Amino acid sequence: MFQRQISWRTLWRDERFLRVFGQIVFLLVVLAVGRYLYINMYRALEQRSLLPDFSFLNTTAGFHIGEVPSFLEYSGESTNKEALIVGLFNTLRVSFWGIIFATIVGVIVGTARVLPNPLARFLATVYVEFLRNVPLLVLLVFWYRGVFIVLPKLTENPIVIGRKVNPDGTWQAWLVLSNRGMAMAWGEPTEAWPAYRLWLVLALVAAVVVYIGLSIYARRTGRAPLTLLWALGAFLAVAAVGWGVVTLTHGQAPLSLSVPYVKRRLVKGGIRFTPEFLALLSGLVLYTGAYIAEVVRAGLQSVSKGQIEAARALGLPTFQTLRFVVFPQALRVIVPPLTSQYLNLTKNSTLAVAIGYPDLFNVAGTIFNQTGRSIEVILIIMGVYLSFSLITSAFMNWYNRKIRIVER
């Protein structure tokens, strides 16, 4: 009769046992190291009476923040939590504009890299090859210290567009660029603005309705209307009608033009940007733009020439070739790395700390210096950036599912 002997000797040669055993050992080692580090940390923090505790969030921050979004209140008496929220919104603000401008720059330069015009191609190549091989921090510091804060002073000879001197000695301009930052003419909400906001919501609804309607139409008939363009048109049309209606009923336009004017050393009116914000934004845009250009170029080049020739042979005009053949295939290649570039831009905005723009990391660093709460601060920062990443990768997964080539 076959009898199975179980002894250590046979067990040691059983791969199934070894796999489980090895994992248990690994887990134990990880846990032991973790416990060791935790005990050390606990002791060190206990000694300094800094055991993890988030109540510091509700104590007074007591430091100044250079720029605060207009919809938030922040003063010297605000709490650390409010300071962090200001920092978070500053991060979001610079990332938002950075993403938009970097995309514009990237698409232009990336397209120029594949054009037949050798001069444009050369310029684009120089731009990409230079920017991609220089550290972002050097670029940022160069922009800030070498360009933005050494611009002419307001009292000397600032860079202006459309300057006009008023009788009382002040002067105004459409755009003022000095060592104090930039000010630009901008629409300022008037009393009619709240009424107009309703119209904007209405316009949005109209755009969504048009979008959905056209999508259904496209699916039923097999035609391909320019859905997004029509939706945008609907939005603009309703917004324009609303503008007229509100202006007539309220007697004033929802936005009035506010032109920056300069009184000695102060700029007022218009929309104003600090040199820190400008340096950070332009550095991030130029740097990420170079990477996006490469992404765009790779996407455009990934569409094989045969596809374009086939489209031509079928008689598609240039625009339709681009819309139905080149873009859908190029976008499939472009979007995933593009999203990771957006994420990189957001993460790179932490370098703001080197030039004094109060983003989340900068504010958190200040709080750490004041309170000594290392673990809590690190947890908060990492939590925020991790959730950015997770949201982005969730989007990516959704998108990848959506555009996956349908196979048999």
Next chain:
Amino acid sequence: MAPQTQRDEYLPPPTERFSLLGVIWKNLLTPWYNFVLTVVSLWLLYAILKPTIRWALHARWEVLPANMRILMTGPYPGEFLWRVWATLWLLGFVVGFSWGVWVRRRERVTWVLVAIPILLAAVSQGTVRLYWLGVLLAALIGWALGRRLRDRKGGLIGVLLWVFYFPAFVLLIRGFGLPEEGPAWKYHIAVQLALYVAALFVGVWAAKASWPGWIWAALAVVGLMGWAGPWSRTLFIGGVVAWLIWNGARRYAHLEGMKRFTISVGLAYIPALIFIFFAYEPLAQTWLSKVNSNYWGGLLLNLLITVFGIMFSFPLGVLFALGRRSSLPVIRLFSILYIEFIRGVPFITILFMAQVMFPILLPPEMSIDRVVRAILGVVMFAAAYMAENVRGGLQAIPKGQYEAAYALGLTATQTMLLIILPQALRNVIPVLVGQFIGLLKDTTLVTIVGLLDILGVAQSVLSNPDWIGTQREVYLFVALLFWVFSYGMSYASRRLEQALGVGQR
């Protein structure tokens, strides 16, 4: 005459004409949008170049030669500056040797490389000029040697020279010296022992392996040596020991397990002990004494951190990549969590965490200094990205390769090390080099946590009242310096790709 007319009916195909005017007309001026593009480009070129040139003619470039030493080496002690130069001479030698072995055709790059030290010698003065000529001389000697050894193991020696160049670089800069007396010794000895054992296994294993085993052994030794951290003593001895074990074990490879083991240990320890007692201490007290890491600075610090980062994050990244593809759930989950966590947060937060958290997480007697903490942060960060890149390479290997290896009777480890990884890594060379470039660029971030790398030094130069207002000159110089390094690396990787035939098989 009939055939004549018939021939005339078939016109030859239109030939492409290459006249300068024709090219300009075709690419720059027609159709209308090309013309617009040309005008816009020319205007851009003019708008950028004119103020730049005007500024460059009036810039105070004298700030650079006046501060060159501090920008390059920071507070590195002047009496030991020759050691920094020695790393350059070694580099010259290794590059020259590689050229002699591998570059057989005439290349324009050769002249560029030769021109660099000559040019730098021409613009410098005094001893510095001699030092640069020394680099050239070392390169020429290396080249001559490489040519002679071209057909006799030159390639292997070349690879090993590159592999060992980096520890030698670190060693020269850091020097020999004992760690301060105290409880740290305990850890020191433990690390050293672990290292010996690891080197031993690598050596014994390498003795059984075929030629890729050599490279793997060398890489593993370099990686393992790294774990000793600040104790470069271990680094060097570890290298010698591993080499001896490996050589010894090769010779006795036909013997059975325990016997081979004993012989290897004997062979390895005796010279190591001799080295420790007779050579090591005198070295530490004279011309190769220790330069503490708080004296590392300038571009040197950036390069050191990069070298450390590459050396240690590479093996670690390969391990995490394998872990992520492992069939063992615990290990896979651990790798995924680590990689995704690190990749999800900005680099500066990792550096910040390394500076702030390591002193808290470790017992007080195991204090690590700032530079090493920064290096650990860099390694932690780079390993996660490295892992993802290597994983990309691993995924591209068809299943048939595994099956063929198993069919030949190779074990799982052998399959991985001898069949899969060499192919996977060759495929990801461009990506890895891209990452190394990123690493080099990212080292500038240590200036934010207060280290004196080239940016930190630049800031201190700019706060000197003599040099106020020279930000553009200094930062532009720094940017160009990084550009040269990064571009050089990506150029070298393209050549390496061609040589290894990436994407052609």
